Amino acid sequence: MIYPQNFELKTGFDQIRSLLQEQCNSALGKEKVLEMQFSDNYKDILLALDLSAEFLEILRSEKAFPEILFVDLRAVLKRIRIEGSYADQNEVYDLRRSLDSFHKVLHFLSREEQNTLLYPRLHELSAGQQAFPRIIEHIDSILNKFGEIQDHASPELAQIRKRIAITTAGISRKLHILIKKAQEDGIVEKGISPSIRDGRLVIPVAPAHKRRISGIVHDESASGKTVFIEPAELVEANNQIRELQSEEKREIIRILIQFADYIRPQNEDLLAAFDYMAQIDFIRAKALFANKINAFKPHLSESSLINWNRAIHPLLFLALQKQGKEVVPLDIQLDEQQRILVISGPNAGGKSVCLKTTGLLQYMLQCGLLIPMQENSVCGVFSRLFIDIGDEQSIENDLSTYSSHLTNIKYFLRNAGERTLLLIDEFGSGTEPKIGGAIAEACLDIFKQKKVFGVITTHYDNLKHYAEDNEGVLNGAMLYDRHHMQPLFRLETGRPGSSFAVEIARTIGLPQEVIDKATELVGSDYIDMDKYLQDVVRDKRYWEKKRMEIKRLEKDLAQLTSDYQEQMELIKQERKQILGKAKTQAEQLLSQANAEIESTIKSIRESQAEKEQTKQLRANL
DSSP states (O other): OEESTTHHHHHTHHHHHHHHHHTOSSHHHHHHHHHOOOOOOHHHHHHHHHHHHHHHHHHHTTOOOOOOOOOOOHHHHHHTTSTTOOOOHHHHHHHHHHHHHHHHHHHHHTOEETTEESSHHHHHHHTTOOOOHHHHHHHHHHBOTTSOBOGGGOHHHHHHHHHHHHHHHHHHHHHHHHHHHHHHTTSSOTTOOOEEETTEEEEEEOGGGGGGSOEEEEEEOTTSSOEEEEEHHHHHHHHHHHHHHHHHHHHHHHHHHHHHHHHGGGHHHHHHHHHHHHHHHHHHHHHHHHHHTTOBOOEEOSSSOEEEEEEOOHHHHHHHHHTTOOOOOEEEEEOSSOOEEEEEOOTTSSHHHHHHHHHHHHHHHHTTOOBSSOTTOEEOOOSEEEEEOOGGGGTSOHHHHHHHHHHHHHHHHHHOOTTEEEEESSTTOSSOHHHHHHHHHHHHHHHHHTTOEEEEEOOOHHHHHHHHHSTTEEEEEEEEETTTTEEEEEEEESSOOOOOHHHHHHHHTOOHHHHHHHHHHHOHHHHHHHHHHHHHHHHHHHHHHHHHHHHHHHHHHHHHHHHHHHHHHHHHHHHHHHHHHHHHHHHHHHHHHHHHHHHHHHHHHHHTOOHHHHHHHHHHO
C-alpha cells in the first residue's frame, strides 16, 4: 500500500519512469514501464532484481546482445483472427523483422558454458517460448529483403506481372513514336518525356496544342501551362494495364489471406512472443538505467529493514554528474533495535534529501529496480510506504498546509503497522511551535508503540530529546562545517543535529543588533546549549578520527607482529636445519676418521711394518 496517491510525484519516481521509457526500444517496452507497480511480494521482487542483474551483467561484460527491433503487431494479430482477413505487406515485413529479433534473443539467452546456463533467470523467462522458423520461411517466399511482394510469391502473380511488363513495354514503344511525331509537328517541345497521371501514361502538351492530339485530357499543371493527354491509340492498352494491376492486387490479397490462414493457428503463441519481447525490452531498459546510475542488486531480506551503505539519490546523481560534481552518499540503518530515525540539522543541510533518498530507493527496489548503493547493503521488504512532505507550502497558506499535514498523520496513525515505512518531513511544522512539537511527540510515541519504521526530519528539540530517551528511536544529525560555514550533506547517526541558526544568520549578513536581540530573547542558556552541542559534535568527530587512527595503528602493529612471528619461525626452522646438517657432517667426519684409523692399524699388523713406515702411517693419520 502506498500513500498518498501522488507518492511517485512526491519522491521523484515519475521522473524515473520517464528515464526508463527513454531506454526502451519499443512501444511495448514503454507500456511495461507504465505497468510497473510497487510490490510487497518477496519472491516477485527477487525475480525482478535477478532478471535486471543478469542483464546488467550482459551489458557490463560487453557481450553483444542482439539488437531489439520489433513492432507492436498485437492489433494486427488480433485482427486476422477473423477468417478472410489479412495483414498488409508492410505488416508482414514488420512481423518478419520482429520474429528475427525474437529468435536471436532466444538463442543468446539459451547459451551455455561448461554445461551451465550463463543467465539462468533470463533463460527461465524464455522457457516455453517457441521459435517460428517456418513462418519466417513462408514470409521469405512472399517478400524480398526490402519487404516487397516477390514475383514468385505465386505462379499466378508471376504470370500477371509478366503480362504487365509486356503490355507496358508495348505502350512505351507506341508512346515514344507518338512523342517523336508530335515533336516533328511542333506540338510537343524537344526533350519532353512521358508522364503518369492516375496510373496512365500521358504526354505533357502546351494548352494551345491540346486539340492537335486526339485523346483524353487527364490533368493540367498548377500553373495551367501544361496539360496531360492520353493519346487515343493508348487508351485500350492503358485500360488493359489497369485491369492487370487490379488482377495483381487481387492476387496479392489472396496471397496475404493465405498467409494469414497459415499463421492463424499460431496466433496466441505469436502474441505471447510479442509479450516476451516487451518484457525483454523492459528488463534491458532497467539494466541500461542501472548502468547509468551505477546501481547494483543488494542483498534482499524478507524482513522489514534497511541497512544501506553509500546509497545515493539517482536523480541528484545524474544532475550533479552534468556539473562535474559528486553526490554525498548516505549510510542508514533501520532494524528491530532502531526502527525510527529522527534527523535534525540546518536548513538546506540535506535532511529532506536523506528522506527522499530513502523513500525513492525503497520504492524503486520494490518495483524491481536495481538501486545505487554498495553491493553489501541489505534491503528489506515493507508492506506499506507512507510519505508526508511539505512540497505544497509554496502554493498553500500555513493553515491549509498544517491541516493537510495533520490529515496525513491521521491516516498514518490509523493504517501504519510493523511492516510500514513512514517518511515525514519537518514533523510538527506549520503551526505554533510549542503545540506543533507536542502533537508531533505524541504521534511519534504512538508510532513507536505500533513498531513502525520511519525517517523523520525536524527542528524541534522535544523530538530530539524523545529520540535520546526512548529505545527504538535514534537521533541523526546532518553535519555542518562551522569553520567554513557550509553544510557537509553527510548524515551521522547517534546524536541530534544543530540548526546553526545564529551562525547562518551571521554568515548571510543579518545585522548584528538583530542577532544580539534574538540571542537575548531566547536566553544565553539556549545559545550556550546549542554551542555545547556543537562542541560535543566537534569533539566526537575529533575522537572518532583518533579512534580510527588508533584502529589503523593497531592493525599495522598486528601485521608487524604477525610478520615478526613468521620471520622468527623461519629463523628457528633454518637454525634447526643448519644444526641438523652440521651434526650429520660431524658424524660423517668422525665415522670416516674411525674407518681410516682401523684401516691403518690393520695395515700395520698385516705388513709388520718397520718403525719408519709406522711413523709415516701415523703421520698420515
